[in-house]
Amino acid sequence: MAAMQHILMIEDDARLAQMVGEYLERSGFRVTHAIDAKAGLALLQEPGPAGRTDLVLLDLMLPDMDGLEVCRRVRALPGELGSVPVLMLTAKGDPMDRIVGLEIGADDYLPKPFEPRELLARIRAILRRRGGEGTPPAAKVMRFGTLEIDRDARMVSVMEQPCDLTSYQFDLLVALAERAGRVLTRDQIMEAVRGRELEAFDRSIDVHMGRIRAAIEADPKNPKRILTVRGVGYVFAKQQD
Template sequence: MSAPQVLLIDDDHRLAAMVATYLSQNGFVLAHEECGLAGLQRLAQAAPGDFSALLLDLMLPDMDGLEVCRRLRALPQPLRSLPVLMLTAKGDPLDRVVGLELGADDYLPKPFEPRELLARLRALLRRPTLADPAADDAVLRFGSLEIDPGARMVRIDGVERPLTSYQFDMLLVFAQRAGRVLSREHLFDVLKGGSPEPFDRSIDVHVGRLRAAIEDDPKSPRRIITVRGAGYVFAKVQDA
């Protein structure tokens, strides 16, 4: 099996060299582009499956990482589902939340330890296995909602609803545990392989984005329901 290839979009050449060396020692191949447009072109020209993940800096010379993420999520499959780990030197939590809302799967503040980067990257790449413990590709149906694990596709009334890789895995976790209340801590552990930091809002942000994609009225959700003080529950019976 060939080593997974990761694309880094960052204009810091010293950081890129450090990341390339460390990842190569741990079974990865790193490709590097220093600006957003060149990175998007590299992805668009690659064969399907060439890249396993994207490491994306928030601050780039031609466009910010948020715009890169926005454009990536508008590309056809399988590119739009590429896992994205956003790197940010800015300390404002709002930047991280906005990044998640635009389709990033996780974020890592700079400066970071290479071991933490590796751990976050491995967590992103193993998420489908965690999210699908039964390894069952059977289509899951809840009213007009269809979840196809094999094709990693979601449809409502036969129309595809685009989701990021993280959002799809979260929906699969919910669907496979329909009717059970899932705490934020449990979701974080299953999807990210660890415990959330205090005040980490990433799970809530992803739930909000997932609701926007699959609910008729995200402000009054009928599929993913909040259980105050406990977490979320995915409705077993769905009319819509």
């Protein structure tokens, strides 16, 4: 399984940082919070137990240093540290701040207040453009006991027997398998397969899950692979067969 991507959030608003951090963690990221520029730059250069940083979420207005200066200092760091993606957040409405931020190397810019979903979409878009820097390449074939999921061929088999899934159901299964052991809400599952044409209602996910279970479970009425977490969503079991 690929390691969780690590976001370093440099933000002096503790309440906002907690809200955003919790949302990003529920969306599959690992988040470290720094309350000011000094702490953030130190964490970036000496990650310690936090691990390598895949993206910096940077507030423009910090108590000890302007966010633009922080971005300049990040870009001046040697090697991979200096190329870490930076997404700037600000309450300022001046378009010049955005222009300057982008000119000195920020990857994107999001004004406050913002919708958490938009922030998440922008983070994921940056990481996709960067080619997934900071995470190992995804395995072409995922294996869970007798279940095999071939990403390139877009085929699923159990005990070497092919399973009949639609393209959309294949994408849903991959989204769950990539996050094996994590409970996902229906919204999170739909977000994970964004870019596909999605049905409007959450319950459509339940119908598809039933069909996926019929294809991959030995006993769809007593599933061992895709489990329902009542009131929350679904989880793909890590240990199978």
